[in-house]
Amino acid sequence: MATRMALEDMVDACADIDAAGFWSVECWGGATYDACIRFLNEDPWVRLRTFRELMPNSRLQMLLRGQNLLGYRHYQDEVVNRFVEKSAENGMDVYRVFDALNDVRNVRQAIAAVRRVDKHAQGTICYTESPLHTVQGYVDLARQLMDLGCDSLCLKDMAALLKPQPAYDIVKAIKDDLGQDVRIHVHCHATTGVTLVSLMKAIEAGADVVDTAISSLSLGPGHNPTESLVEMLDQTPYTTDLDEARLISIKDHFAKVRPRYTQFMSAITGVETEIFESQIPGGMISNMESQLRQQGAGDKLKEVLAEVPRVRAVAGYPPLVTPSSQIVGTQAVFNVLMGRYKVLTAEFADLMLGYYGATLGERDPEIVEAARVQTKKEPIEVRPADLLEPEWAKLREEADALEGADGSDEDVLTYAMFPGVAPNFFKARPDGPVNVGRDPAEVAVEQQNQAAGSGPVKGPIRYSVSMDGKDHHVTVERV
C-alpha cells in the first residue's frame, strides 16, 4: 500500500503534516519511484515538486540505496551525482543513504554528493544480528559514516528485529564513543510487535529522532503509530512537541483513504515473531510460500526458513534487506529444492564474488569457487562501482531516443534506474496518473458477482431448448 497510494489521495493531508511538528517527512525514494512509473503512470519528479510546494516548512526526506540509487544495480559515480543534484533541485532535503551490506564504500559517493549540494546526509547502519555483529562493530561503522561527513546517523531496523536492550546498547555506545551531539535517528518496523519498546529504550539512550507512521497507516509490517509514541512519552523527561489536533486530522484523512487500497495490504495484520529466527522480513515469507507452492513444494517452508540463516552464514552474514534478503532467500529455496549449492542464482553468485560489496564475515571459499566456476567471473575486492565506465552520456542518448522522453536529466535518471519500465512510462505519461485505489463497495460487489456468478445473463449464450417436445437453438443476449 505504501507504494500504491496515488498522490491525489495524499495532497489533502499535506497542510496538516507540514504543520504538525515532525522533524522530517519521508515521502519519496525507496520503492515509491519504481511504483510510480510502473503502476501509477505518475511522474515521481512531479510528485516530489508537489510535496515541496505543499509542505514548504518541512524537511523532505528520502531513502537512497547508496550506489544503487533507487535501482537494482550499481551506477557509475556521475549518475549518482546527477541523481542527488536533481533531487535536491526538485526539493529533497534529507538523504538517508544505506547499503544492504553495510559496506561504506557503497555509500561514500552518494554522501559526498549530498554534502556538495549542501543537503542533510544521513549515514545508515542496517541493523542485523549474527555471531559477528557486536555493539562495538556498530560503533565502528557509525564512526566510519561520520568520518565521511554525515550530518546524522540512522539505525535502520528494516525487519523489526531490533529488541529493546540492543537498541539501548547501540545508541548509548555510539553516543558515548562519538559524542552526545552526534544525531541518531532510529527507524523500526512494527512486524514483531516489540519495537515501540525499542524506540523507548533508544530514546532513553539518547536517540534524537524516531520514525513512526500515523496510526491509520501503522502497524503490521509498517511502523509504530505516531500517536502512541506521543502518549508513551507523557510524563517522561522526553516530549515530541507534536500538535495532537493535527495528528488527529492526518489520522482521519488516511483512515478514509485506507479502505481504497485493501487489495494492496499485507496479510500480516497482527504480529509475527517467528522471523527473529530466519530474519526474513515478514512480507518475504509469503513470497517464498508461493514460490514453493509453484514448485509443488508447499510443505518445505519450514525447511527453507531453517536454511536461510545457513545461507546467510555462507555469504558472510549480510543484513537481510533489499536486495540481499531476496538473494539469500531465493538461494535458500534453491538449496532445499535442488540440494545445497547445486545451482547458484546469478545474484547469489555475484554476492559471493563481491559484486555487491564486502560483507562483515568471510564468504565460504568453497562456494566462492563454485560461483567462479559457474559464472566464469573472478572474485573482486574493490568497490563494485570502480569497475564501471562512465555511462551518463550513453544513458542520455538512449533516454532521449525514447518516445515521450522530454530531454530532461530527470527523464535520463528514470531511464537509468528503470530501463525496462521507462519506455512505456514515457509513452503513456501524457495520459496522466492512474489511481489504482478502488471504492470498497464497488470491489465487494464485483467480487460477489465473480464468486457467485450472479446477476442477469449478459450473453450472448447459446442454449438448446426443448419446448413442447421440439428442440430450438436459442441465443440470449442482454440488451
Add this chain to the structure above:
Amino acid sequence: MATRMALEDMVDACADIDAAGFWSVECWGGATYDACIRFLNEDPWVRLRTFRELMPNSRLQMLLRGQNLLGYRHYQDEVVNRFVEKSAENGMDVYRVFDALNDVRNVRQAIAAVRRVDKHAQGTICYTESPLHTVQGYVDLARQLMDLGCDSLCLKDMAALLKPQPAYDIVKAIKDDLGQDVRIHVHCHATTGVTLVSLMKAIEAGADVVDTAISSLSLGPGHNPTESLVEMLDQTPYTTDLDEARLISIKDHFAKVRPRYTQFMSAITGVETEIFESQIPGGMISNMESQLRQQGAGDKLKEVLAEVPRVRAVAGYPPLVTPSSQIVGTQAVFNVLMGRYKVLTAEFADLMLGYYGATLGERDPEIVEAARVQTKKEPIEVRPADLLEPEWAKLREEADALEGADGSDEDVLTYAMFPGVAPNFFKARPDGPVNVGRDPAEVAVEQQNQAAGSGPVKGPIRYSVSMDGKDHHVTVERV
C-alpha cells in the same frame, strides 16, 4: 470473541498452555460465564472442570467483580461465600477480585472467602486518571488490600490508559512502600498501542507478572502479544522462561480458530489513542455511536465524549470499568440529548446515592439531591451489601423450581447471577453446547447471496433472444 469461543475450540490448545510455563491461566469469570449460558448453551461449571482436567499443572485464574460476583447487582455475603467455595471446589486457584469504584468494602467479603478456602486472593487496583488520583493514593489502596490478607496485587488497566511512566511510578512506589516481596501483577489492554512499553517499565520497577495473550488472539482491544513480550525481554536482566515451541503451537491453534469468529471481533484493529481524553474504553464508543444514531443524533458523538469527563467529575471520579463505564457513559448521552441532569438514569441515580459504594471524590451534592428526589431513595454511606437480607435459601428455592435445574449449588449460583437467562438455559441445557463459530467460506457465500440477491433472476430483465434464426424481444420476471 473472548466470550463467544466454544469450549471445543479451546481444548486442543490446553496441553500446550499447561506446559508453556505461564504463572497462571485466566480462563473463567468476567463476562464468559454470562456468555456461556446466554449464547453458547454451555454450562460454565462444566467448562471450569474441563480446564481443571486438561491443565492439571496450571493455576487457573478468574476475574471476580467483588460483591457483584459475575452478575450486575450486589449479593448478600452468604452468596459470595458459596460462589467462592463452589468455584474453588470445581478447580479455581487464583481470584482476581476488583470493585469498579475501588471501594475496598466491596471486595472484602470475596477476599476473605478466598482465604478461607486456601486459594490465591489477588486484590485489584483499577487504574484511572483524575485530578484526585495520585501515586500515593494507589499506594494507600494497595496497603488496604494487603491488609485484607491478599496474596498479591493486580494493577488493572482495563482501558489501556496506563502509560509507561505512571506504570513505573506506581509499581515502584508500592514496592518501596509495602516491600519488594509484595507480588504485583500488571494487566493492560492494548487498545492505545502504548501499553507493551508500560509493561516494560512496570517490569523495570519490579512487577512480578504481566498479562498477555497469544499473538493470534492479541492486540486491538485485547492484550499485548505473549511472544512479543518474550522477545522484548531478550538480553535484559528479566526473562519469562516460557517455552517458545509451545507458544508457537498455541499461536497456530488459535490462528486457525480465529477466522471462525470474525463476526464477533471488534472493529478496532489498529490503535485508538483518542480515548485518553474521554477514558471511555474503545468498545463502548461504538455502542454510544449506535445509541446516538437511534436517537437521530449521530452527529453528537464528540459532544458526548467531551461530556463524559464532566459526568465522571460529578460522580466523584470513578474508574470507568463495568459497570461504572456504562453508567457514566449513558448519563453523558442523556445530558447531551435532554439537557444536563434533566433526567437521571436509575443506575446513575444509584451511583450518586452511594448504592454502588464510595468514590474517591465527593459526589456533587446538587445532583445527589436530584437523585434523591427522582428516586425517593436516601443516600447511603454504608457498604451496599450491608443492606441486604440473607437470600441464599430463597434463591435455592426459586432455582430448584425451574425446569431442568439439577438441585446443585452451582445451579443456584447461575440462577442468582443471571435470573433472566438461567430459566431458559436450564431448560435447553440437555441439548448440549452450541458452537456459534462459522466456517468463513460459508459466511462469505451467504453474505454474497444476500448482498447480490443472487440465485435465480428476479427481473424484470429484457433480453434479445434469437430462436431458430428469428429475433424475439423477451422480458423475464420471477413470479
